[in-house]
Amino acid sequence: MRKKKSSADANTESEPRKSRLSLIAGTVAAVVIIVLILLAVFYLLGPKKAVKKYVKAGIGKNGGKKYFSMILPDYIADQLKADEKWDDMIERYNNDNADARDDYKLKIKEINKKGKLSDDALDGAQLYFTEIAKKYDTNPQKLTIKKGWEFDITLNKKEKKKSKTTESLTICAIKIKGEGWKIAEVSASDLKNLSRSHD
Numbered sequence: 001m002r003k004k005k006s007s008a009d010a011n012t013e014s015e016p017r018k019s020r021l022s023l024i025a026g027t028v029a030a031v032v033i034i035v036l037i038l039l040a041v042f043y044l045l046g047p048k049k050a051v052k053k054y055v056k057a058g059i060g061k062n063g064g065k066k067y068f069s070m071i072l073p074d075y076i077a078d079q080l081k082a083d084e085k086w087d088d089m090i091e092r093y094n095n096d097n098a099d100a101r102d103d104y105k106l107k108i109k110e111i112n113k114k115g116k117l118s119d120d121a122l123d124g125a126q127l128y129f130t131e132i133a134k135k136y137d138t139n140p141q142k143l144t145i146k147k148g149w150e151f152d153i154t155l156n157k158k159e160k161k162k163s164k165t166t167e168s169l170t171i172c173a174i175k176i177k178g179e180g181w182k183i184a185e186v187s188a189s190d191l192k193n194l195s196r197s198h199d
Contacts, residue, residue, distance in 0.1 A: 073179060104159040117150060
């Protein structure tokens with residue numbers, strides 16, 4: 001004869017079930033929060049991290065390879081390598097930077113994100129990289145430009161036996177599909193004007 005379950009037994013069985021459900025719900029919520037945080041960090045810090053990498057390459061020792069990798073779409077860099085121009089270009093850049101460092105030192109003071117690029121500026125970015133391709137004797141290719149941001153950069157400049165001054169520049173970080181962030185060494189308004197000039 002089967003023993004009938006008491007209400008106490010039923011409550012004992014339901015408690016572990018509730019605990020398991022709470023644990024699963026908590027785990028799912030934690031995963032969702034982590035994913036949202038990672039997406040926010042990637043979206044907000046991605047372009048700024050690229051800009052910082054670009055600036056450090058531009059003012060640092062032997063940063064030529066990283067610098068050109070940041071300002072040139074991949075297909076242009078690949079063509080320069082195929083034409084055996086890449087290494088010479090990097091060496092010249094590094095030598096010029098080394099000569100400049102004999103006269104002054106540059107350090108990053110601030111990198112400020114100004115605003116998201118408009119559709120006109122993004123159209124201008126496509127044309128900007130087309131002009132860059134022509135400058136490096138490469139046939140332009142159509143790029144899929146996803147988004148972009150404008151940044152103001154302030155550098156501390158220390159010259160020998162002179163007081164410290166600052167230098168400022170404005171650039172744009174452009175997200176290209178399949179390549180990540182690239183740098184356009186112009187302002188958002190320059191990109192807009194470039195787009196309008198081809199209307």
